[in-house]
Amino acid sequence: MKKIFAAAVLLFTVTSLHTFAQQKQLKVVTTLNYLKYVTEQVGGDKVTVTALANPKQDPHYVTPTPRMNEVTTNADLFIENGLSLDLWAKNVIDASGNPNIGVGNPGHLIATINVPVKELPTEVSRAWGDIHPQGNPHIWLDPLNIRIVAENIAARLQQLDPDNSAYYQQHLDAFKHHLDEKMYGSELLDLLGKKGGDILTRKTKDGELYSWLSSRHLSSKLGGWMKMAEPLQGKEIISYHKTYIYFADRFGLKIAGELEEKPGIPPPAQHRDEIVDLVKRDGVKVILNDNFYSTDAAEYVASKTNAKVIVTYIDVYSSPEANTYENLITYLLEKILKAES
Numbered sequence: 020m021k022k023i024f025a026a027a028v029l030l031f032t033v034t035s036l037h038t039f040a041q042q043k044q045l046k047v048v049t050t051l052n053y054l055k056y057v058t059e060q061v062g063g064d065k066v067t068v069t070a071l072a073n074p075k076q077d078p079h080y081v082t083p084t085p086r087m088n089e090v091t092t093n094a095d096l097f098i099e100n101g102l103s104l105d106l107w108a109k110n111v112i113d114a115s116g117n118p119n120i121g122v123g124n125p126g127h128l129i130a131t132i133n134v135p136v137k138e139l140p141t142e143v144s145r146a147w148g149d150i151h152p153q154g155n156p157h158i159w160l161d162p163l164n165i166r167i168v169a170e171n172i173a174a175r176l177q178q179l180d181p182d183n184s185a186y187y188q189q190h191l192d193a194f195k196h197h198l199d200e201k202m203y204g205s206e207l208l209d210l211l212g213k214k215g216g217d218i219l220t221r222k223t224k225d226g227e228l229y230s231w232l233s234s235r236h237l238s239s240k241l242g243g244w245m246k247m248a249e250p251l252q253g254k255e256i257i258s259y260h261k262t263y264i265y266f267a268d269r270f271g272l273k274i275a276g277e278l279e280e281k282p283g284i285p286p287p288a289q290h291r292d293e294i295v296d297l298v299k300r301d302g303v304k305v306i307l308n309d310n311f312y313s314t315d316a317a318e319y320v321a322s323k324t325n326a327k328v329i330v331t332y333i334d335v336y337s338s339p340e341a342n343t344y345e346n347l348i349t350y351l352l353e354k355i356l357k358a359e360s
């Protein structure tokens with residue numbers, strides 16, 4: 020009898036603990052898939068994350084569906100890119116009827132806070148103002164911005180779930196260290212010790228990485244993406260949309276021009292021909308065309324020049340090569356390096 024009672028108590032305890040663990044998992048909904056990926060790295064097994072957009076879709080234009088409202092109804096946290104990229108998020112939030120995730124509440128997070136935004140409308144032509152009214156929102160193809168996004172997400176998870184604060188901090192530190200290894204190579208990071216990632220990040224942001232490494236006789240120790248990108252320094256590329264500004268600046272590429280003159284409108288013949296002239300004049304070899312845009316204009320330019328069209332995926336989980344954020348960056352660099360060689 021005693022044994023049966025003990026077994027029943029044990030079963031009850033195990034079931035309760037299990038239920039408790041399930042209850043403690045925060046339900047997170049993100050607009051884009053890179054945000055899901057980062058949240059999973061930082062949140063580990065304390066979160067379940069659903070991304071709303073298809074990673075192959077144009078992130079500017081996503082049509083809310085009943086399924087999106089369903090997964091959002093019980094969310095503890097809704098994470099969006101912000102910067103007017105995923106404006107469609109507002110419709111989903113409103114339709115969910117979930118007060119926790121309303122804008123301004125702890126359950127709503129704009130992941131790009133503190134990211135230095137480029138191409139603010141006051142600084143550049145207003146021609147792009149209608150699609151990028153808060154500056155260029157395509158911040159995530161710069162790994163240093165992902166460090167900031169990860170910090171923002173970790174801080175919000177800690178606020179919503181303070182009991183697991185140390186867990187999120189540990190996961191954030193590990194993810195940042197992993198990104199640093201991908202960025203600079205593990206040999207260099209090991210040599211520089213605990214603060215190495217922060218030092219290299221600062222030097223890179225200040226544009227002093229190469230001179231700093233050289234002054235310390237560490238240039239030969241550089242690895243990772245920054246080493247991979249060395250042959251790309253100063254190379255000009257064309258892109259369809261203004262998707263690659265942050266990526267190009269980080270890895271030393273120059274965007275010579277965009278095929279898309281006005282967002283959402285196929286490039287007029289005159290603009291295509293101006294790009295043809297530019298490609299010929301500067302010997303541009305690469306045209307990046309996001310997978311969800313027509314390649315007609317890019318193919319036209321390629322047919323008149325020596326440039327190659329690369330159809331690119333820009334979000335995590337969009338293709339087998341881009342099954343992680345890290346692999347997405349490696350895939351983009353490899354594609355461009357191959358076309359440049």
Ligand SMILES: [Zn+2]
Binds near residue numbers: 151157260261262
């Ligand atoms: Zn855009």
